[in-house]
Amino acid sequence: xxxxxxxxxxxxxxxxxxxxxxxxxxxxxxxxxxxxxxxxxxxxxxxxxxxxxxxxxxxxxxxxxxxxxxxxxxxxxxxxxxxxxxxxxxxxxxxxxxxxxxxxxxxxxxxxxxxxxxxxxxxxxx
Numbered sequence: 001x002x003x004x005x006x007x008x009x010x011x012x013x014x015x016x017x018x019x020x021x022x023x024x025x026x027x028x029x030x031x032x033x034x035x036x037x038x039x040x041x042x043x044x045x046x047x048x049x050x051x052x053x054x055x056x057x058x059x060x061x062x063x064x065x066x067x068x069x070x071x072x073x074x075x076x077x078x079x080x081x082x083x084x085x086x087x088x089x090x091x092x093x094x095x096x097x098x099x100x101x102x103x104x105x106x107x108x109x110x111x112x113x114x115x116x117x118x119x120x121x122x123x124x125x126x
Contacts, residue, residue, distance in 0.1 A: 001083045003051035006038045008078035016076055017054050020069060024058045027065040031057040036097045045080050055094055057087070 002020065004013045017035075024030050036053035045051070060066050066084055073082040 001081075001085075002054040002056070002073065002079060003041075003045075003081040004054065005048065005078045005080050006050055006052045007048070012078050013052055016073075016078060017056075020056060020073070023065065023069055023072070024056065024060075027068075028061045029059040031059060032094065033057075034094060034097070048080065051080050057094065 002017065004016060017033075021030060021033065032055075034055040036055060038050050038052050040050050041048070070082075070084060073079050
């Protein structure tokens with residue numbers, strides 16, 4: 001998971017993701033890549049209230065890939081946070097999140113459908 005500075009230039013953010021994908025593909029296998037777009041943070045990081053989220057799922061050939069990727073992302077200025085997590089076998093696919101979901105109400109939540117009116121209970125034959 002990459003959280004990139006939304007104030008960085010688009011080309012800088014695209015290069016960070018591209019470089020991470022290239023590193024993964026050179027020493028492992030990229031399973032999926034999802035751009036979740038700009039979303040609000042749970043708490044401010046460096047006085048910023050939102051970040052540009054990217055999820056990369058991959059299989060690593062060896063630990064050298066993980067160590068190199070971790071070091072590179074740690075030193076890159078426009079990376080606000082990153083996390084490499086080992087997934088357990090049988091982990092379900094990541095949720096499909098539209099990059100613009102945060103514009104329609106609560107971040108990451110699907111649009112709420114209006115509740116159906118409750119039908120009155122039928123009178124019991126007594």
